[in-house]
Amino acid sequence: MVTNTEQIFTFLNEHAESNNEDLYLEAVIEACQEWLSGERMPRLSPSVTKEEIRRGIQLAVLKGMKEQAQPNHQMTPDAIGMLIGHFANKLMQHKEQVTLLDPAAGTGNLLFTVMNAIGDKATATSVEIDELLVRLSAITAELLEQPVRFFVQDALRPLLVDPVDLVVCDLPVGYYPDDDNAISFEMMPAEGHAFAHHLFIEQSMNHLREGGYAIFLTPSSLFESDQSAELHRYLKKNAVIRAVLQLPESLFRSAAHEKSLFILQKPYAEMKAKPDVLLSKVPNMSDKLAMSRFLEQIEDWVSEEL
16 A cells, blocks of 8 residues: 555656756645645545655655755754654643744754644744755645744844744754854854854754753764864853763764754753753664663653653
8 A cells, every 4th residue: 555655755756757847856846836736636545644744745855855966955864853853742742832943944854843743832933044945845834734934044143033942953064154243152263163053052042932942963073073162161151951862873874974962951040950961872763672761761851851
């Protein structure tokens, strides 16, 4: 039996491959627009879920990115996105309404994964500088019926975004070249360019409300760089580290590409003494018993948090 996800991918892929005039991703957007208007649609069961729609579109976008050779536009792997979604849902479970921000949203895949995990109480803001990726994200949001506002801009410039409950971000890694703009950040080093991933952390914390959480996908070497002193200083003053979780090596091509989950909370007036930091290694996600134990550990941690 062909799944809804497979039907969606086939629908988008066939349209994109038959349209020689457009680039693959442009053709995917066109197919989504036809689907949205009812002009042409994939054959789906009445019980189709938002996650099935997201995954079907994701498969087509991944193929398009590979064909168009866009190395800087890498999607967050689904296994990691779902883990971030699990944390987000647990941390936001007692809230009636949840506002989210992804300041480096790309195609929105991570943001939509988290919104699907939280459910209908979530509204979000997406910031992305690449117009093509924003168009992909916007049409996906419409098909998923997810309430998202989109900003097409450099997220490290001033954002007209009210403070949110939760930030999720797969941090862009590298140097930020605009020193004139970076000078307004606390983590601008005395010499040389600032790290973009450091500035994204600072910008995210600036747009969190008191007590809000930020879940970042960071390089595992985050605290080992030549600018780690600036990062330590900033975090000590402006954030509470809640968790550092090393992701399985099997998810990455090499040790240099390994990443971790980094969870911060913005301090609030009634906050008690800083709690212990959850330091853990995420087990191989195909090991069901180990993952079950890990998720139990997360349940205990969240219970203490809330």
